[in-house]
Amino acid sequence: MQSRQSGLVQAMPWVFVLIWSTGFIVARYGMPYAPPLKFLALRFAFSIACFLPWIVLARAAWPRGTRQWAHLGVTGVLLHAGYLAGVWAAVKAGMGAGTIALIVGLQPVLTAVWLAARGGSDTRASARQWLGLALGFAGLALVVGRKLGVGELNRLNLGLAVFALLSITVGTLYQKRHVASCDVRTANTVQLLAALGVSLPLTLLEPEAIVAHPHFIGAMAWSVLGLTLGGSSLYYLLIQRGAATRVTSLLYLVPPCTAVMAWILFDETLAHTTLLGMALAALGVWLVVKSAAAPVSARAG
Numbered sequence: 651m652q653s654r655q656s657g658l659v660q661a662m663p664w665v666f667v668l669i670w671s672t673g674f675i676v677a678r679y680g681m682p683y684a685p686p687l688k689f690l691a692l693r694f695a696f697s698i699a700c701f702l703p704w705i706v707l708a709r710a711a712w713p714r715g716t717r718q719w720a721h722l723g724v725t726g727v728l729l730h731a732g733y734l735a736g737v738w739a740a741v742k743a744g745m746g747a748g749t750i751a752l753i754v755g756l757q758p759v760l761t762a763v764w765l766a767a768r769g770g771s772d773t774r775a776s777a778r779q780w781l782g783l784a785l786g787f788a789g790l791a792l793v794v795g796r797k798l799g800v801g802e803l804n805r806l807n808l809g810l811a812v813f814a815l816l817s818i819t820v821g822t823l824y825q826k827r828h829v830a831s832c833d834v835r836t837a838n839t840v841q842l843l844a845a846l847g848v849s850l851p852l853t854l855l856e857p858e859a860i861v862a863h864p865h866f867i868g869a870m871a872w873s874v875l876g877l878t879l880g881g882s883s884l885y886y887l888l889i890q891r892g893a894a895t896r897v898t899s900l901l902y903l904v905p906p907c908t909a910v911m912a913w914i915l916f917d918e919t920l921a922h923t924t925l926l927g928m929a930l931a932a933l934g935v936w937l938v939v940k941s942a943a944a945p946v947s948a949r950a951g
Contacts, residue, residue, distance in 0.1 A: 670881060676873055676877070687735060693878070698846065701835055732814070740811045753812070756786050764819075782933075
């Protein structure tokens with residue numbers, strides 16, 4: 651029994667990465683039947699409705715002080731509303747799941763190198779980190795250059811993807827600096843409330859209506875139960891068991907994992923240049939997160 655429990659604990663970080671990777675796949679399933687902000691506003695609302703009973707039953711502590719609520723609100727706008735809106739809108743505009751996963755998958759690289767470059771002399775970016783950054787962007791350029799050649803990318807969806815990358819990077823840096831440690835369930839709820847408050851009024855700008863297609867219903871159910879509740883809960887357990895650093899070190903596997911899923915489910919092309927670019931980017935992220943003294947992870951899609 652004890653060895654079985656140990657095996658489950660060892661598998662938890664890998665399961666988390668698999669769940670994280672499905673976030674980009676869900677966007678492909680849901681976007682043909684709903685505009686991005688309307689989908690996300692519903693996702694935020696349903697997630698809050700699920701979190702609240704859990705918080706009440708567990709008697710989880712809420713963040714203390716209006717300042718912490720405000721800081722969590724800012725991170726909610728950046729990490730949920732900004733990041734997810736950028737990702738889902740880019741997919742809606744024609745970007746493949748594997749490509750968007752690769753672009754925003756560079757977040758740990760940008761975050762770790764930025765923290766090292768802005769720190770004191772003892773935290774200055776190492777040669778390995780700068781090499782990782784160069785490899786990450788070289789891999790990205792290789793994939794993006796090919797995608798531009800076949801017409802998958804355009805100024806709109808590439809700009810949306812970069813917006814998502816910047817939102818999650820800035821949000822992560824802001825959270826690291828300003829948000830105190832608190833219960834992940836109540837913190838998530840505060841962030842989701844802020845994201846809903848921003849995204850809901852913006853849905854008025856989307857004339858497209860939601861179509862209650864089975865793919866839409868399935869994407870919504872997995873977004874709420876699998877990604878928001880399941881992913882957050884699993885990450886909470888990993889932090890409690892001291893495995894958060896291991897999860898971060900596995901983030902470089904997310905883009906290749908997403909690309910394989912997209913190839914199987916949507917027949918997205920896996921050309922040699924795409925595989926090479928993803929391998930370079932994965933190596934770059936691995937070099938950076940292994941070198942960082944305190945890696946900071948991104949959120950799931």
